[in-house]
Amino acid sequence: MLKKIIRTQEFIVFLILVALSLVVGIINPAFFSISTLFDTLRASIVYFIMSFGVLPLMIAGGVDISFVAIAAMTSYTTHMFLLKLGYEGGTLLYFLIAGAMGLLAGLLMGFLVTRFNLPVFNVSLALYTMWYGFNLFFIGATANFDLPKGTVGYYARFLITAQDPYVGQTGLHVSIIYAVVIGLFVWWMLKYTIIGRGLFAIGGNKEVAIRSGFNVNFIWMVAFALMGVLSAIAGVTQGFLSRYFNPVLFITQPLDVLAAIILGGASITGGRGTVIGTTLGVLLIQIINRALILTGIPVQWQKLVVGIILVVFTSIPAIRAQRARRFRRTTEAA
Amino acid sequence: MTEELLRAEHISKRFGGVVALDDVSLTIRAGEICCLVGENGSGKSTMIKIISGVYTPDEGDIYINGHHYKRLTPIEAIHEGIQVIYQDFSLFPNLTVAENIAINELLASGKQIVDWKEVEQIAREGLAKINASLPLDAVVETLPAADRQLIAIIKALLANARIIIMDEPTTALTQREIQSLFNVIRELKQRGLAILFVSHKLNEVMEIADRTVIFRNGKKVLDQEAAGLDIPTMAYYMTGRRIDTSAVTFEKIDETAPPLLRVEGLTLEGGFYDVSFELKAHEVLGITGLLGSGRTELALSLFGVMPADAGRIFIEGKEISIRSITDAVSHGIGYVPEDRIREGLFLDQPISDNVTVTLIERFLRRLGLLDLRTKSAEAERWIRELEIKTPSGELPTKTLSGGNQQRVVLAKWIARSPKVLILNGPTVGVDVGSKAEIHELIRQLARQGMGILLISDDIPELMQTCHRILLMRAGRIAREFRREEITEQVLNAELVAAATAHSS
Numbered sequence: 030m031l032k033k034i035i036r037t038q039e040f041i042v043f044l045i046l047v048a049l050s051l052v053v054g055i056i057n058p059a060f061f062s063i064s065t066l067f068d069t070l071r072a073s074i075v076y077f078i079m080s081f082g083v084l085p086l087m088i089a090g091g092v093d094i095s096f097v098a099i100a101a102m103t104s105y106t107t108h109m110f111l112l113k114l115g116y117e118g119g120t121l122l123y124f125l126i127a128g129a130m131g132l133l134a135g136l137l138m139g140f141l142v143t144r145f146n147l148p149v150f151n152v153s154l155a156l157y158t159m160w161y162g163f164n165l166f167f168i169g170a171t172a173n174f175d176l177p178k179g180t181v182g183y184y185a186r187f188l189i190t191a192q193d194p195y196v197g198q199t200g201l202h203v204s205i206i207y208a209v210v211i212g213l214f215v216w217w218m219l220k221y222t223i224i225g226r227g228l229f230a231i232g233g234n235k236e237v238a239i240r241s242g243f244n245v246n247f248i249w250m251v252a253f254a255l256m257g258v259l260s261a262i263a264g265v266t267q268g269f270l271s272r273y274f275n276p277v278l279f280i281t282q283p284l285d286v287l288a289a290i291i292l293g294g295a296s297i298t299g300g301r302g303t304v305i306g307t308t309l310g311v312l313l314i315q316i317i318n319r320a321l322i323l324t325g326i327p328v329q330w331q332k333l334v335v336g337i338i339l340v341v342f343t344s345i346p347a348i349r350a351q352r353a354r355r356f357r358r359t360t361e362a363a
Numbered sequence: 364m365t366e367e368l369l370r371a372e373h374i375s376k377r378f379g380g381v382v383a384l385d386d387v388s389l390t391i392r393a394g395e396i397c398c399l400v401g402e403n404g405s406g407k408s409t410m411i412k413i414i415s416g417v418y419t420p421d422e423g424d425i426y427i428n429g430h431h432y433k434r435l436t437p438i439e440a441i442h443e444g445i446q447v448i449y450q451d452f453s454l455f456p457n458l459t460v461a462e463n464i465a466i467n468e469l470l471a472s473g474k475q476i477v478d479w480k481e482v483e484q485i486a487r488e489g490l491a492k493i494n495a496s497l498p499l500d501a502v503v504e505t506l507p508a509a510d511r512q513l514i515a516i517i518k519a520l521l522a523n524a525r526i527i528i529m530d531e532p533t534t535a536l537t538q539r540e541i542q543s544l545f546n547v548i549r550e551l552k553q554r555g556l557a558i559l560f561v562s563h564k565l566n567e568v569m570e571i572a573d574r575t576v577i578f579r580n581g582k583k584v585l586d587q588e589a590a591g592l593d594i595p596t597m598a599y600y601m602t603g604r605r606i607d608t609s610a611v612t613f614e615k616i617d618e619t620a621p622p623l624l625r626v627e628g629l630t631l632e633g634g635f636y637d638v639s640f641e642l643k644a645h646e647v648l649g650i651t652g653l654l655g656s657g658r659t660e661l662a663l664s665l666f667g668v669m670p671a672d673a674g675r676i677f678i679e680g681k682e683i684s685i686r687s688i689t690d691a692v693s694h695g696i697g698y699v700p701e702d703r704i705r706e707g708l709f710l711d712q713p714i715s716d717n718v719t720v721t722l723i724e725r726f727l728r729r730l731g732l733l734d735l736r737t738k739s740a741e742a743e744r745w746i747r748e749l750e751i752k753t754p755s756g757e758l759p760t761k762t763l764s765g766g767n768q769q770r771v772v773l774a775k776w777i778a779r780s781p782k783v784l785i786l787n788g789p790t791v792g793v794d795v796g797s798k799a800e801i802h803e804l805i806r807q808l809a810r811q812g813m814g815i816l817l818i819s820d821d822i823p824e825l826m827q828t829c830h831r832i833l834l835m836r837a838g839r840i841a842r843e844f845r846r847e848e849i850t851e852q853v854l855n856a857e858l859v860a861a862a863t864a865h866s867s
Contacts, residue, residue, distance in 0.1 A: 223475050226458075230466070233455035240417065240453055242438045242470045300457035 038294035038345065039306040045338070046313050053320040060323050064193040067201045069315050071270065075100075075263040076311045077208040079279075080286050081215045082259030084307050085252045087290055088219070089231040090299025091142070091149030094287070097279035098160035099134045099257055100264030103127040107265065108274040109168050112175060119179040120269060127261040134160070135257020136250065143246040157283070164276035174273045183269045204266050211259060216304040224248050232299025288335060289314050292342055313338075366393040368526055368557050369414060369445070374423035376409055383409040384420070385581045391526055396548065396558045398568045398589070401578035402601055402796060403766070407561050410578070411528055415447045416440035428525075441471065444525030450534055452515040456504035460497050461486035463514055467522050489517040493547060508535035509543075516547060527551065528559040533567060534791075537654045538820065538858060545571055563601070563795065565594045566823075577601055602796040613846075614645045614810045616830060621680055623814040624783050626665070629674030634660030635838040638674070642783065642814040647805060649825040650818045651858065652835030658818050659701065661835070662785050665816070666698040667691040678782065692721075697781035699772050701788040701818075708760050708772060715742030715756035718774045745774040749804070766797020773804065784808065785816045790824060802827050822854050834858070 034040055054061045079096055086093050107127040116122065134156075141152045187200025219225035227248040230238040239245050268274040287297075293310030295302025314335055321331050369391040376384040384406045391397055401407045412418040414425060416435040425432040427443040447453070454463050465485040469477060486499050495513050503511060512532065519527050529548075533541045548558055548571060562568055568575060572589035577600040585600045622641035629638045635657035642648050652658045664671045667688045676683055678694050685691050691698070708717055719726070719742050726738045742756050749770045753763060760771055769789060776784060786805065790798045805828050809815055819825055825832050826846060834842040834857055842857060 221477050223469065223477065226462070226466070226469075226477055229458060230455050233457035234451075234453075237451070237453045237455060240415075240437060240447070240449075241467055242441060300455075 037306075038342070039303060039309060041342075041345075042292055042294070042306065042309040042313055046309060046316060049313075049316055049320055053316075053324055057323045057325075059195055060320070062193055062195055063191045064196045064199040065319065065323075067191075067199050069312070069319060070205055071202050073311050073315050074202065074204050074208045075267045075270070076286055076289065076315070077308065078211055078259050078263040078266065080290050080307045080311055081208075081211050081304065082256040082263070083286060084290055084295060084302050084304065085215065085219065085225070085228050086149065086256055087232075087287075087295050087297065088299060088302045089228040089249065089252060090235065091249075091252075092287070092297055093138075093149055093153040093256060094283040095138065095153040095156040095160065096256055096260040096286070097283045098157045099131055099260040100267070101276060101278035101280070102160040102164050102264075103130040103134065103261035104264030104268045104278065105164050105173075105274050105276045106130065106168050108173060108268060111177065112173065117178045120183055120265070123180070123265045123269075124262060127265045128258050131257035131259070131261025131264075132254050133257070134261075135253040135255070138257070139250040139253030142253070143249050161277055161280060169276055172273050172275045176269075176272060180269060184272050202270065204270065207262060207266065211262075212304050212308060215255075219304065224251050228252060229300060232296075232301070285314060285335075286311075288339055292339065365395060367391075368393055368428060370426040371410075371414055372424045372426070374410070374413055374420045374425075376406075376413060376418060376420050382581050384413070386422075387578070387581070387583045389414070389576065389583070389586075391557045391559055393525070393557050394552055394555045396552055396560055396571055396573045398572035398575045399559055399561045399578065400563060400565070400568055400575060400597060400601060402563060403793075404580075405578040405601075406581040407578055408530065409581075411447060411530055411559075411561060414440070415445055415528065441467065441522060444523055445528065446519035446522050446524035446526070447528040447530065448512070448515045448519060448532060450531045452508075452511045453518075454503050454511055454514060457502065459500050459502055460506070460514060461499040463503055464489045464517055464521065467518055471522070485521065489521045492520050493517060493550075509537075509540040512536070512540075512544065520551075524556060526557045526559065528561065530561045531563075532560070533562070533564060538855075539653070541567070565597050565601075565795065568597065569594060579603060598795050612806075613830065614806065616643050616646050618643075620644060622677075623679060624816075625677040625680075627675045627677075629661070629664065629671045629676065631657075631660055631664050631669060631671045634664070634669065635835070638840055640833060640840065640843075642816060644782075644812050644814055645809050646831070647809050647815045647817055647829045649829035649832035650816060650835060651820055651822075651825055651832060651854075652841075653820070653858070656835040657838035658835050659787060660838075662698065662787050662816065662818050665691065665783075666696060666785060692779075695782035697721075697776035697779060697784045699776055699784070699786045699789060701791060708768060710761040711759050713757045714746065714751065714753055714760050714763065714771055715739055717760050717771050718742045718745045718756070718778060721775045721779045741778065745778050749774045749777075750800075766793045766801065769793055769797070769801060770804075773801070777808065781813065783814045783816065785818070787818045788821075789817070789819070790821065798824070820858065822851050822858070825854065826851055 050060070059065070079100065083093055083096050104127050107123055107130065110126070111122065138152055138156055141147055142149055185200070186203050188203045188205060190198060190200035193199045219228065227238065227243040227245070230241065230243055231245055231248065235245065264278060267278060289310035290302065290307050291297060291310070292313055293303065293306030293308070295306065317334055318331050321328060321334070367390060371387070371389045374384050374387050375382070387406065387410065389410065399407055399410070409418065413420050414435075416437040416439055419434050425435055427445065430443070432439065455466070461482050465482040468485050469482070483499060490497060493513065493516065495517065497506070497510055497513065503514065532544060536544060548560070552558060560568070560571055575585065575587065575589045575592055575597065576583060577585040577597065579601060620643055623644045624642040627639050630636050638661060640648070650658050650661065660669060663669045665676070665685065667685045667690050670686045676685055683690070683694050685694070709720070715738070719738050722741065723733070726734045728734050739756070746753065746756050751763070751767050751770045751774065753767070760768060763771065789805070790801055793801065802824065805815060805817065817825070817829055829846055832844045832846065832854065833840050834844070844854065
């Protein structure tokens with residue numbers, strides 16, 4: 030059992046995470062602080078939520094990049110709409126309206142993919158462009174900093190607070206709860222529901238999944254709907270955490286999220302991927318990001334480092350497969 | 364009269380303008396092994412997909428266990444006890460043995476939540492049904508083909524199958540595994556299941572069939588008791604023409620001539636050991652053995668894919684070194700791979716491009732541009748010469764039938780006029796008619812002076828093309844036979860003996 034865990038990619042990512050933290054901590058002890066921990070988690074929250082939405086699709090073999098655009102479109106449109114109405118209440122209505130829009134956006138994409146049997150990536154590329162275009166053309170082209178009264182204090186609402194020797198009062202934002210609940214839900218769905226196993230089945234062999242009697246189109250629709258809703262939640266959360274709503278929110282970020290999921294052991298061709306791996310992947314990218322700042326290495330190096338790690342990680346399965354083939358030949362000939 | 368489980372009546376199915384099935388009826392009875400035979404494109408696969416609910420027929424009715432269906436869904440077919448074991452075994456490579464076995468039962472139960480204890484329970488029961496033992500938590504993609512097939516059969520049994528349809532079930536199996544599969548099939552028949560065994564391997568059909576049904580060009584041309592049906596008759600119904608294999612003429616080899624290819628003590632760690640042989644011009648040398656005997660590795664070594672670790676290779680008396688495919692090609696060695704679809708062809712590219720791809724540097728003009736006129740003339744020549752049946756050389760290669768695709772692979776190597784041509788399983792998955800033509804082509808190439816290494820475990824094929832046959836076992840050359848000294852029976856016995864020795 031232990032041996033099996035050690036062989037997983039998740040464990041390797043975990044080791045890199047620990048090793049990297051140690052190295053950075055030795056170079057700059059400021060890294061080992063409660064505030065670094067809380068900050069890293071705070072910055073990770075929206076990426077957790079988005080990646081948990083995209084992971085089920087990737088397990089089924091679909092690569093989506095439109096989730097960032099859905100996050101931007103739903104959050105910005107909801108905000109501008111409520112602002113116009115003079116809304117003064119709390120965050121809940123934001124999540125409900127944006128969530129409903131995200132659901133519809135997800136279902137639209139699911140419809141296009143299942144009805145016309147289109148490749149997920151092509152559709153997502155089109156919708157990525159379309160939703161950002163929708164924001165800029167119909168809603169507005171500038172970031173908006175006017176928050177309703179009921180939501181103003183939200184950015185500093187903490188689950189727990191602590192005293193940090195370097196920065197004083199610091200806290201872990203409550204929205205980490207959303208990420209945890211969503212993570213647990215997606216984990217449960219993937220492991221314990223027929224829909225979840227169906228996603229793995231489709232990613233393993235779509236033709237066989239159809240023959241076996243999985244309701245493939247329904248499963249796709251559920252995965253797209255989930256992606257849409259979670260993207261909307263991430264978009265709204267990001268708006269409140271940063272205290273402004275942006276029509277081109279996350280426009281450069283889709284690949285960072287996909288990279289985190291792939292680092293966590295998911296395969297871009299489908300069939301593999303876990304919530305825990307994705308979580309570690311998101312954290313790893315965030316920590317590399319921070320580590321480079323704290324150690325004084327130029328930020329531009331971040332992309333290079335993540336890139337190198339990705340190259341190594343994507344080669345591991347191929348190298349293993351090659352070794353397995355060689356091994357099999359030897360045993361047969363012996 | 365035994366109980367009738369399924370009756371498909373007057374089934375027709377068209378895809379675009381192509382008629383796949385034309386007014387075909389088929390009956391399947393309990394406790395009977397029915398063999399469905401036909402060439403590629405005869406409509407066998409379409410029929411399987413219709414009676415398992417994957418395709419809806421344009422016309423016709425399906426009666427299963429007395430229920431009438433105009434449109435049958437896959438789920439309904441499963442509920443009626445129809446289980447198809449496809450060539451790929453319909454497994455999920457990324458999931459475990461246990462989940463693969465249990466998945467249909469989970470889906471059939473209609474439950475939306477997975478109980479992993481139940482999954483394991485179902486898997487154990489399934490393995491007990493055929494007394495098999497497989498590691499439940501192993502990921503299926505790590506298992507050999509025979510194990511994957513067992514899982515597929517267990518799945519079918521667990522689904523309370525009354526009719527098991529097997530689509531080309533022996534393709535990935537060795538001789539010995541085929542025999543144990545046949546034992547399982549007979550056992551299932553004893554239990555009153557109906558088996559629809561779909562194949563174009565006539566010797567296997569001879570061995571296992573109670574009743575034989577033959578399709579040709581989307582029509583049923585024969586449906587009768589298997590007793591009294593022989594291979595030439597079946598081949599005739601399949602192809603619509605007589606195939607004569609008795610009057611094969613072999614090119615005489617000049618025994619005193621120096622060898623074209625000589626190999627001494629060739630070794631690839633983990634593949635084969637101390638292999639030595641000679642190949643003369645005009646000669647076809649067969650290399651046979653079981654999967655894992657090292658025959659494919661030997662071929663790949665000679666072609667530079669897996670360079671040998673030790674040993675010497677001579678071409679026309681001159682020692683050469685083969686470290687890469689480029690080396691092999693420049694010394695006049697050609698290779699036609701086993702899996703032509705994956706390794707030998709660009710399926711989406713035009714036939715003409717596939718034929719000329721190995722010649723590409725001959726069409727180079729200044730500035731590295733291609734002379735397209737010469738190229739297409741050359742392509743036309745080879746399409747004509749190898750009688751590749753196509754309306755145009757510019758069509759994608761995937762539009763061709765299996766036999767014609769194999770000719771394209773042959774054409775692209777012959778066009779380079781290699782001295783030595785290595786053929787690995789040249790007729791795997793090719794129907795009877797095309798097979799005979801490919802054999803004639805091999806003999807013809809030898810007549811023109813090429814030396815040919817034919818790697819195959821198809822015994823009639825070896826006997827009809829080879830001058831000598833080397834039998835490999837556990838990476839070594841175990842025996843050498845001259846064709847005129849042995850019969851198919853002897854060679855078969857030797858191969859099976861090798862299997863027994865191999866497993867002990």
